[in-house]
Amino acid sequence: MSDKSLRVYFTTHHDGRLTGQLLPVWDSFFDKPPPSAYGASEAEVLSLLETRVRQLLREDDAALERFLWEEDLEARTITVEIHPQTVHKKRPVISQALIPLRLTYVYGRMEGGAWRVRVPRFDWSFVVEELSIARDVLQIALSTALLGEKPKGLYDFRHEGEEYVRAWDPLGSRREVRGGARREPPPEVLDQVGEELTSRALGSRQPALVYDAEAMREWLELAQRRPPPSLLLVGGTGTGKTSHVSMLARRIAERRREDKTVHLPDIWRTSAERIVAGMVYLGMWQERCLKLIDELSHEEDYLFVDRLTSLLAPQPDGSSIGDLLLPAAMSGEISLIAECTEAELERCQRRFPEALRPFRVLRIESPPASRMPELMQRYQSVRRSRVGIHPVGLRQLVAHLDTFQRDSLFPGKAFRFLDWLEQQGERGQSRTLYPRDASEAYARYSGLPLQLISDEIPAERHVLAAQLQKGVIGQERACELAAGVLARFKAGLNDPDKPVGTLLFAGPTGVGKTELSKQLARTLFGDEQRMIRLDMSEYMLPGSAQRLMEVGPGITSLAERVRQQPLSLVLFDELEKAHPEVFDLLLGILGEGRLTDGLGRLVDFRMTVVCMTSNLGVAHSEPAGFGAERGAEDFTRAIRQAFRPELFNRIDHIIPFRRLTEADVLRIVDLELEKAASRAGLLRRGLKLVVEPDARAWLARHGYEPQLGARPLKRLIEAKVMAPIAVRLAAHPELEGVLLPVVVAGSAAERGLRPEYRALATLLDPPVA
Known part of the structure; x- marks a missing residue:
């Protein structure tokens, strides 16, 4: 067997x-x-x-x-x-x-x-x-x-x-020996909600760890005390708090192997989520906590409970896991290890000072950027990495990580990049990354375009503006102003303690405000999916601002989405409709680049671009029509009157959008038809969409409404062009490699069609009511 x-x-x-x-x-x-x-x-x-x-x-x-x-x-x-x-x-x-x-x-x-x-x-x-x-x-x-x-x-x-x-093959995974004798099987509740780290620490599948031997010596001395003191690891995201616990488990395992008579604790890892998992009835999770305390009582083992804030968070019945575990830790009955950031520690000192009494605080500092090339080389050596990086490339990677990922600290963000880089390599092949290769690899890792992160590639403002204008028609001035934010980002001159840019797009509906936000996300992050869009009309009621800060499994709040993807564009659509409580949250986001979530943890917004849209000032503009507009000062005056001064002053640029002209709408027609012609159903059959000039003008004329801008145009193209073509293809699936004309009924273009194309033509008539 x-x-x-x-x-x-x-x-x-x-x-x-x-x-x-x-x-x-x-x-x-x-x-x-x-x-x-x-x-x-x-x-x-x-x-x-x-x-x-x-x-x-x-x-x-x-x-x-x-x-x-x-x-x-x-x-x-x-x-x-x-x-x-x-x-x-x-x-x-x-x-x-x-x-x-x-x-x-x-x-x-x-x-x-x-x-x-x-x-x-x-x-x-x-x-x-x-x-x-x-x-x-x-x-x-x-x-x-x-x-x-x-x-x-x-x-x-x-x-x-x-x-x-x-x-x-899990059998035999806990056969570690303490004092020369086989250990007893783990208690039932601990086995259900935790995993024992020490006996697994020397396994071949354990991750590579780079640690400071001097610091581990001090930790081992603490662990040898009877009972071992409870420890609170304090450090920023990425400093390696959880990795330090794994390091301690490995050092304990190594010490036991060297001296089987030494007395050192086991480390059991769990979390608040695992403790309450499956506990659906009143009192069930409290009973599980009491069993945990009973099984760990005076065993002189550590229970690593992950985040302190999760331990203190109230459960549905109002009490917290900390209400049961912390008194036992204070009396020395059990020993805990928990972790938190400096900001979370300050919050606990204000709100839950008694919760900190059982712990000895150990601060874990982030190493300076100058030391990271050496640590990255050590990490690659421990992992036996097949990817080599030139010393200059290592320094360049450290600079990229330091500049563009301020939500996390060293060494964690550097080690995560090296793990990703190893996974990208082909199995069995070794390679070396030189400086340009290192920048290209980081561009793929982060989603940032190479032209914005590499000093070797110029990115002039007018070039960036031209990229934005490919998807935003008729708003050259708005694209030019937005490109200035990208240029400032490339030069590294943006305020490091605020979002990359804070832009308020003001103007009529349907003129390209949301589309410019999408184009910014494509240009800056390479993907429109990196845009987080929030419709402020959904946050009009008192208390709705709390939904932005919610955390937990399955929740897609603003806080959760930015924590998962700090490099993103956040769009607050129709900002003026939000409740004033939302504006209070925006003060922290726009002024300090951070948001405090429902558990008191900080969410970093310093690598986001914040865009907002507003229709303020449009109602008093000149009569609606093609090209009718007023100066930017009209929008600015209305926005200044609507928002509090402290919020208005945190906006970098108010970018006005003008009404579209007939020429603009015609260009938008071409853009939308180009997108329609590239759909898989047409490309697969080799079908080509041919739209006559009078048909384009018909679509532009009937797809533009002064009050809605060009938004009805997409709906019109779907109804009058794509729907008839879809019906025809469904009835005649054998059609391949032919032209599909789109003409106005009764026009010269229709009369001039050859007989074989007349049956395939899509007629635009009558006009839309």
Whole structure:
């Protein structure tokens, strides 16, 4: 059995979390369901699965026999087409249409040459002589399974996300020896909510660690005290607080290996989320905390509880985990390790001073940038990295990280980049990055364009403005002002303690304010998806500002999104509609580049571009029409009257947008038609959209409304151009490689069409009401 191991089948859900399930080699009718777990990462799932595996072994030593595999398993996702079942006059009818469904199965070659196939999501299993027939067998099985089912049964087979299989061998993972004797199995509750770091610290799969031996010597001296004192690690994001705990666990393991008589604590890692996971009824999580205290009581082991703020956060019933654990730590009954930032420590000192009494504070400082090239070389050496970096390239990378990632500190942000860089390399190949290569690698890592981060490539203001104007028609002055912010960013002259830029776009609806924000995101970060758009009409009521600061699993608040992606553009759309409480939050964001979330943690906005849009001042402008506009001072006067002085003075630029001219709308028509012509349905068939000049003018005339600007234009093109073409292609799927004319009905262009194109023409008539 030594060559056998377990196989875990992972399913990725729409929220990014994972389900892991042990795959049985065979099934029998009386078997219990295979062990499974649900978590945010593979490590969390495997930790929970290990708990269930050990529980099985306590109940029955042979319980894992049916889960031990000899074959190497692989997962494959295929598309099978089935005829769905519908209901007609209360009778099931199998439809003629074919519906594609994605299905994932695992397979492995058996000793006799046949192939074992399993579909874990539905407990299907069979053996085929040749793997090539697996698709046909699955298609038949799927069609059979759906016979007699209601049509909505199809949803049971929908494909949520990636599904894959991993080999796993958790047995013997906690066989560390203390004092020459085998340790007892871990207590049940600790095994459920925590993982023991010390016994795993010397494993081959543990991450590379670079640490200060002198600092670890002091930590080991503290750990040898009986009982060991509770520790609070204080440092900024990226200084390595969690890594220091892992370092301590490794040093304890190394010391035990050198001297088996030494007395040193184990370190159990958990978190507030894991402690309360699955605790749905009143009093359940409190009971779990009391069991934790009971099992750790006077054992002289450490419980690493991750973030102190999570420990102090109130649970739904109003009390916190800290209300139970901290008194036990204060009395010396248990020993805790927690971490926080300097700002969080100050907040705790003001609001929860008693919570800090059990802890000895250890501050972890960020190393200076001048020392980082040496530390990065050491880190690569420990990891046996195949990617070499020229010394000048290392200094250049440190400069990029120091300039463009101020939300995190050294050494964490540098080590994360090196981890990413190692993953990008091809397996087995070594390479060296020179300065230009290092800058290009960082541009791919951050999403920032090379022309903005490299001193070797010029990026003049008019060039940046021209890039913005490609997607924003008729607003040359606005693009020029916005390009100035990008130029200032490249030169490194922006205020390091404020957002990269704070821009307020003022002007009528539908003239390109939101589009300029998107174009800024594309130019600055390479992707429109890096724009975080907030409609301020959703934050008009008292208390709605709190939604911007919410944190927790599944929450997509402003605080969570900027924490996950600090390099982003934040758009506050129709700012004047927001409640005054939102303006109070904006004062901190625009003035100090930070926001305090619901747990008291700081969210860094210093690498964001903040854009705001407003229609203030438009109502008093001249009569609406093509090109009608007033000076920028009208918008500025209205904005100054609407906003408090302290908020108005934090805005870098108020950028006015003028009304569109007929020539502008015609150019927008061309831009939108170009986007429509590049759709996959047309390109796949080699179809070319040909829009006659009078048709373009017709679309411009009927797609522009003075009160809405050019916004109705997209809707008009969809209704009058793309919808008729879609109907025609659906009726004639054989059409390929032809021209699709778009003309005005009754025009000379229509009369001049050749007969073979007349049937393919899209006619624009009658006018839109």
